[in-house]
Amino acid sequence: MGYSAVVLAAGEGRRLRPLTTHRPKPMLPAATKPILEHVFDALIDAGVTDITVVVGYRRTRVQSEFGPSYRDVPLTYVTQDKQLGSGHALLAAEPATEGSTLVVNGDQLIDSRIIEDVIAAHDREPATATLGLVRRANVTRYGGVLLEDGAVTEIVENPRDDRGYQLNAGVYAFEPSIFEAIRRSEPRDGEQSLVDGIATLLEVGEEVRGVVSEGTWIDATYPWDLLRIADDLLEDGEERRIADSASVHEDATVLEPVVIDDDCVVGPGAVVGPNVSLGENVTIGSNATVERSVLDADTRVDNGATIRDCVTGRGVGIGPNSTVAGGPSDVEIGDRVHRETILGAVLADHVRDIGGVTYEPGTVVGHGAVCHGGSTVSGTIVADAEVWS
Amino acid sequence: MCGIIGYVGADRSNAADVLLHGLSQLEYRGYDSAGIALADGKLDVHKRQGELSALENALAGADIGNQTTGIGHTRWSTHGPPSDRNAHPHTDAENRVAVVHNGIIENYQGLRDELSAEGIDFRSETDTEVIPHLIAGFLEDGLDHEAAFRAAIDRLEGSYAVAAVFAGSETVYAARHESPLVLGLADDGTYLASDVPAFIEFTDRVIYLEDGEFARLEGDEISVTDSEGRVVETSIETIEWDPEDAGKSGYDHYMRKEINEQPSALRECFRGRLDELSGRVTLEEFEGFELNPPVTFVACGTSYHAALFGAQLFREWGVPAHAYLASEFEAETMPIDTDSVVVGVTQSGETADTLRALREANAAGATTVAVTNVVGSSAARETDRVLYIRAGPEISVAATKTFASQQAALTMLAAALSNHRSRDLVRELRSVPDRIQSVLDEDAAREVASTYADASAYFFIGRGYHYPVALEGALKMKEITYKHAEGFAAGELKHGPLALVTEQTPVFAIVTGDGRRAEKTIGNVKEVEARGTPVVAITDGRSEVGRYADHVLEVPSAGEITSSMVANVQLQRVAYWTAHELGRSIDKPRNLAKSVTVE
Numbered sequence: 001m002g003y004s005a006v007v008l009a010a011g012e013g014r015r016l017r018p019l020t021t022h023r024p025k026p027m028l029p030a031a032t033k034p035i036l037e038h039v040f041d042a043l044i045d046a047g048v049t050d051i052t053v054v055v056g057y058r059r060t061r062v063q064s065e066f067g068p069s070y071r072d073v074p075l076t077y078v079t080q081d082k083q084l085g086s087g088h089a090l091l092a093a094e095p096a097t098e099g100s101t102l103v104v105n106g107d108q109l110i111d112s113r114i115i116e117d118v119i120a121a122h123d124r125e126p127a128t129a130t131l132g133l134v135r136r137a138n139v140t141r142y143g144g145v146l147l148e149d150g151a152v153t154e155i156v157e158n159p160r161d162d163r164g165y166q167l168n169a170g171v172y173a174f175e176p177s178i179f180e181a182i183r184r185s186e187p188r189d190g191e192q193s194l195v196d197g198i199a200t201l202l203e204v205g206e207e208v209r210g211v212v213s214e215g216t217w218i219d220a221t222y223p224w225d226l227l228r229i230a231d232d233l234l235e236d237g238e239e240r241r242i243a244d245s246a247s248v249h250e251d252a253t254v255l256e257p258v259v260i261d262d263d264c265v266v267g268p269g270a271v272v273g274p275n276v277s278l279g280e281n282v283t284i285g286s287n288a289t290v291e292r293s294v295l296d297a298d299t300r301v302d303n304g305a306t307i308r309d310c311v312t313g314r315g316v317g318i319g320p321n322s323t324v325a326g327g328p329s330d331v332e333i334g335d336r337v338h339r340e341t342i343l344g345a346v347l348a349d350h351v352r353d354i355g356g357v358t359y360e361p362g363t364v365v366g367h368g369a370v371c372h373g374g375s376t377v378s379g380t381i382v383a384d385a386e387v388w389s
Numbered sequence: 390m391c392g393i394i395g396y397v398g399a400d401r402s403n404a405a406d407v408l409l410h411g412l413s414q415l416e417y418r419g420y421d422s423a424g425i426a427l428a429d430g431k432l433d434v435h436k437r438q439g440e441l442s443a444l445e446n447a448l449a450g451a452d453i454g455n456q457t458t459g460i461g462h463t464r465w466s467t468h469g470p471p472s473d474r475n476a477h478p479h480t481d482a483e484n485r486v487a488v489v490h491n492g493i494i495e496n497y498q499g500l501r502d503e504l505s506a507e508g509i510d511f512r513s514e515t516d517t518e519v520i521p522h523l524i525a526g527f528l529e530d531g532l533d534h535e536a537a538f539r540a541a542i543d544r545l546e547g548s549y550a551v552a553a554v555f556a557g558s559e560t561v562y563a564a565r566h567e568s569p570l571v572l573g574l575a576d577d578g579t580y581l582a583s584d585v586p587a588f589i590e591f592t593d594r595v596i597y598l599e600d601g602e603f604a605r606l607e608g609d610e611i612s613v614t615d616s617e618g619r620v621v622e623t624s625i626e627t628i629e630w631d632p633e634d635a636g637k638s639g640y641d642h643y644m645r646k647e648i649n650e651q652p653s654a655l656r657e658c659f660r661g662r663l664d665e666l667s668g669r670v671t672l673e674e675f676e677g678f679e680l681n682p683p684v685t686f687v688a689c690g691t692s693y694h695a696a697l698f699g700a701q702l703f704r705e706w707g708v709p710a711h712a713y714l715a716s717e718f719e720a721e722t723m724p725i726d727t728d729s730v731v732v733g734v735t736q737s738g739e740t741a742d743t744l745r746a747l748r749e750a751n752a753a754g755a756t757t758v759a760v761t762n763v764v765g766s767s768a769a770r771e772t773d774r775v776l777y778i779r780a781g782p783e784i785s786v787a788a789t790k791t792f793a794s795q796q797a798a799l800t801m802l803a804a805a806l807s808n809h810r811s812r813d814l815v816r817e818l819r820s821v822p823d824r825i826q827s828v829l830d831e832d833a834a835r836e837v838a839s840t841y842a843d844a845s846a847y848f849f850i851g852r853g854y855h856y857p858v859a860l861e862g863a864l865k866m867k868e869i870t871y872k873h874a875e876g877f878a879a880g881e882l883k884h885g886p887l888a889l890v891t892e893q894t895p896v897f898a899i900v901t902g903d904g905r906r907a908e909k910t911i912g913n914v915k916e917v918e919a920r921g922t923p924v925v926a927i928t929d930g931r932s933e934v935g936r937y938a939d940h941v942l943e944v945p946s947a948g949e950i951t952s953s954m955v956a957n958v959q960l961q962r963v964a965y966w967t968a969h970e971l972g973r974s975i976d977k978p979r980n981l982a983k984s985v986t987v988e
Contacts, residue, residue, distance in 0.1 A: 022830045053639075055639065059639070060640075060649050060829070063638050063639040063640060063646070063649070064638075064646075064649040064650055064652075064653070065653075066638070067636070067638045067650075068636030068637070068638040069636070074636075075638065076639075077638060077639025079639070245660050245661055247664065247665075247666065249666060262656070262660065263656065263659070263660060263663075263819070265665050265666060267666065268666075280656065281656065281819055281822070281823075283665065283816075283819070297823070298819075298820065298822065298823035314823060314826070315820070315823040315824075315826075315827070349827075350827065350945075
C-alpha cells in the first residue's frame with residue numbers, strides 16, 4: 001500500500017526576488033528542472049502513489065507545468081488563497097487526505113532517501129508525527145529539533161543557542177490529529193506555522209519522533225544558491241545530459257559537466273561549461289562563452305558574449321559581446337549586504353541587453369529591464385528599468 | 390454529432406460504471422441527452438435529456454450492478470429535439486435489441502415509411518430508431534443476432550457508427566461507415582467508442598475499425614469481419630498519450646487549462662522541426678514532397694481561420710494559395726484535378742464537412758494533406774500526407790491551444806514547402822512559447838473583460854496576418870459568451886460595418902509593428918474612436934495606436950507573423966474572462982459540440 005503525500009508549493013520565496021516575480025520558489029530551476037520536479041521524483045522513487053499539491057502564489061505556473069499527473073502518479077491541486085504560513089497551507093489539503101500522510105516542502109531539494117527513512121521510521125514506531133532531520137553545522141536559518149532516543153523533545157524556529165540541534169528537513173509523516181494541533185496553536189504575525197503545530201503536539205504529550213537521514217537536502221535561500229544546487233546536481237552526474245532535440249554545432253566546445261535541455265542551440269565556436277545548465281530552448285550564439293551558470297528556458301546569449309557565475313530567469317536576452325565577468329563581490333538583497341558572494345549577475349525574466357554591456361560582479365537586474373548598448377551595469381536595477389551608459 | 394460506447398466485461402463486472410465513465414469522456418462530442426442499455430438479462434434501458442449528470446441522477450437508485458454487457462450514447466441533436474424519447478439507445482417494440490448510433494441515416498424516411506406500413510409504431514423522431522426495428526424484423530425472419538444485425542446495416546445509407554446489444558446476450562455488435570469507431574482490448578474486457586478517451590483509462594491497446602467493417606465483442610475477444618463476413622486481420626495499435634491529460638489539473642475550466650498550456654503545446658509542435666543554425670524548417674512527414682501550386686485549403690470554424698493564415702503565408706513566400714470553407718467546397722465545380730494539392734485543416738480529423746471535401750479531392754485525383762491533432766483520425770488515414778500539430782487532447786469545445794498549434798504548424802508547412810529559408814523566422818518561432826507565457830503572466834485581459842462584460846456587441850479588426858486573428862477573436866467571443874461579435878478586415882469597416890459601431894460596442898484592434906499595415910489600421914481605429922466607441926488595442930507599443938485606445942493589451946514586440954499567434958492569446962483570455970463574468974457554461978457552450986461529424 002503506497003503512501004499519499006502532500007507537497008507544499010504555495011509560497012513565493014521573497015528572498016529569491018526578483019526571480020520569483022512570475023513564479024513561486026518551487027518552480028525555480030535546480031539545474032534545468034524545477035525544484036518541485038526533483039521533489040516529485042523523490043516522492044515517486046520512494047513509492048508514493050498519490051500526490052496533493054498545495055498551490056497559491058502564481059499557482060497556474062505549477063498547474064500548467066505538471067498538469068493532472070506526473071510519471072503516472074495523479075496530482076490533485078488545492079489552493080491556499082492567502083499565504084498565511086506552512087500550517088495554514090497544510091490545512092488547505094486536509095479534505096484531500098486520509099490516514100497517515102507524508103508532508104513535504106516543495107521548495108527544497110531532496111532525494112528519495114530522506115523520504116524512505118521517514119516512511120520506514122513512521123511504520124516502525126507508532127507516532128503522531130515523524131520528522132525527517134539532517135545534520136548541519138548551522139541551523140539558525142531553519143527549524144532546530146532536539147532528539148532523545150528517536151523522540152523529539154523540543155522544536156525551535158531559528159534557534160540561537162548552541163544545543164545539539166538537528167535540522168528540520170521539512171519531510172514529515174503525520175497522523176490526522178496534526179490538523180487539530182495546527183488549529184489550536186496560536187498564530188504568530190497572522191501566520192500559522194507547521195512547526196508551531198508540531199510544538200502543540202509535544203505540549204499535549206503526543207508521540208513525536210525524528211529520524212536523522214543521510215539523504216540530500218539543499219535549500220536555496222538566495223538567488224546565487226541556485227548555482228550551488230546546480231553544482232551539486234552536476235557533480236552527482238544524474239542530471240548531466242545533452243538532449244536529443246538540442247543542436248550543438250560541431251565546432252562548439254562542451255566542457256563537462258553540463259546539462260543541455262530540449263531544443264537548445266549552441267552555435268559554432270561557442271564554449272559551454274564546465275558547470276553550466278541550459279534550460280529548454282536556450283540559445284548560445286557563435287563564439288560565446290558560458291561558464292558556471294544556470295540559464296533558464298528561452299534565454300539567448302548572443303554572439304561573442306562571455307558569461308560566468310550567472311543566474312538568469314526565462315527569456316533573458318544577453319546581447320552580442322556583453323560580459324558577465326563573475327567572481328566575488330558584495331551583493332545587496334533587500335536591506336542586507338552579503339559579503340564576498342560569488343555571483344556574476346542575476347538577470348530576472350525577460351531582462352534584455354542590446355549588446356556590449358558589462359555587468360559588474362554581484363549585479364541584480366529586475367524583470368523586463370533593458371540595458372542599452374555599451375552600458376556598464378552594477379548594483380540592483382529595478383524591474384522594467386531602462387539602463388543607459 | 391454524438392458519441393457512442395460499448396463494453397463487454399470478461400468476468401462479473403459493473404458495465405454501467407464503465408459506460409458512464411466513458412460517456413463522461415465523450416461529452417465533448419455532444420451533451421443534450423444520454424443513455425445506456427444493459428443486456429445480461431432482459432434489456433435494461435435508461436436515458437435522459439440533459440447533460441450526463443441527469444442520467445447519473447436517474448441511475449442513482451436503480452439496480453444496475455453486476456452486469457457485464459452494455460452500450461451507451463451521448464447525443465447532439467440532428468433529427469428531433471433533445472428529449473428523453475429521442476435519447477439513445479433505441480429499441481424494437483418487444484425490447485429484444487437496443488441500438489446506439491452516431492451519424493446520419495440518409496434513407497431513414499423511406500425505411501421509416503416502409504416499417505410504418507408494416508404496422509410498426511415509432512416512439513421517437515430520430516433516424517436511428519429504424520435500425521432496431523429493422524433488426525427485429527430480420528430476427529422474426531429467423532436470422533440469428535449477428536445475421537440480423539448485418540442484414541439491417543446492409544439496408545442503411547449515409548454515415549454511421551452503430552453498436553447493438555440483444556436481451557440475454559453478452560455480446561456487442563458494431564459496424565462503421567464514415568463515422569469514427571475505435572475498439573479497445575484489455576484483459577478484463579473489450580471496448581468500443583467513438584474516440585479513445587472513452588476507455589483509455591482501462592486500456593491503451595486499440596484497433597481502428599475501417600469503413601464497411603463489422604466487429605463482434607465477446608468477453609476479452611474481438612473479431613472483425615468485412616462486409617462479406619470474411620475475417621479481417623487487424624493491427625493492434627498502442628496509444629501513447631497520457632490519459633490523465635483529460636483532467637482539469639486544478640483549473641475551473643478545461644478552456645483556461647488549455648489556454649495556459651499553449652507554451653508547452655507549441656514547444657511540442659516545433660520540436661525537431663526548426664533549425665536556427667541553417668534557418669531551415671524540416672518536416673519529416675513531407676520528405677520528397679514536390680509542391681505543385683496552387684495550394685487549396687479546406688476547413689471549418691477555427692480551423693478555417695488557421696487555414697486563411699496558412700494561405701497568406703504561402704502567398705507571401707511566392708506560392709499561390711487559397712482557403713475555402715469546407716462546406717462551400719465542391720471539387721467537381723472547381724479546377725481540382727490530378728495536379729492539385731488540397732490541404733484539410735481539422736483538429737479532430739473527423740470534421741464531416743472537411744472529410745467530405747478531402748474525399749472529393751481524392752476522387753478527383755488531387756494530392757491531399759491533413760493538418761490535424763488526432764493520430765489515426767479519419768483525415769489522417771484518408772490523405773496522402775499528414776502534418777500532426779501535436780497539441781495534445783483538447784476538451785473545451787472552444788478551440789484555443791489547437792488554433793495556436795495550427796498556426797505554428799501551417800507556418801512551418803508554408804516555409805518548408807515554399808523553400809523559404811530564414812534564420813530570423815526560425816528565431817522568432819522559437820521565441821513564441823516564451824512570448825505567450827509573458828501574456829499569460831499578466832492580468833490586463835481580465836480587467837478589460839470585466840469593464841466590457843455588459844457591452845451589446847464586440848468587434849474585432851485586423852489587417853494582413855491579424856485579419857484571421859480578428860475573425861478568430863470574434864468566434865471565441867460568440868461561442869462562449871453568447872454575445873454578438875464580428876471580426877472584420879480593418880479596411881472593410883468603412884464599407885458598411887461602421888454603421889454598427891456605437892458607444893456600447895467596444896472595438897478590439899490588433900496592431901503590431903510600425904509599418905504601413907499598422908499605420909493604415911490606426912487610421913481605421915481613428916474612425917471608430919471619433920464616434921465615441923471604446924477601443925481596446927492589442928499592440929506591441931511600436932506604433933501610436935495606444936493614444937487612441939481606452940485600453941491596451943500588450944504583446945511582446947516581434948514580426949507580424951508570430952505576433953499574430955501571441956495577440957490571439959490576449960483575445961482568448963478576453964473571451965474567457967467575459968464568459969466567466971457572465972456565468973456561462975464555458976467548456977460546453979449551448980448548441981455546440983467539439984467536433985462536428987455531420988455535414
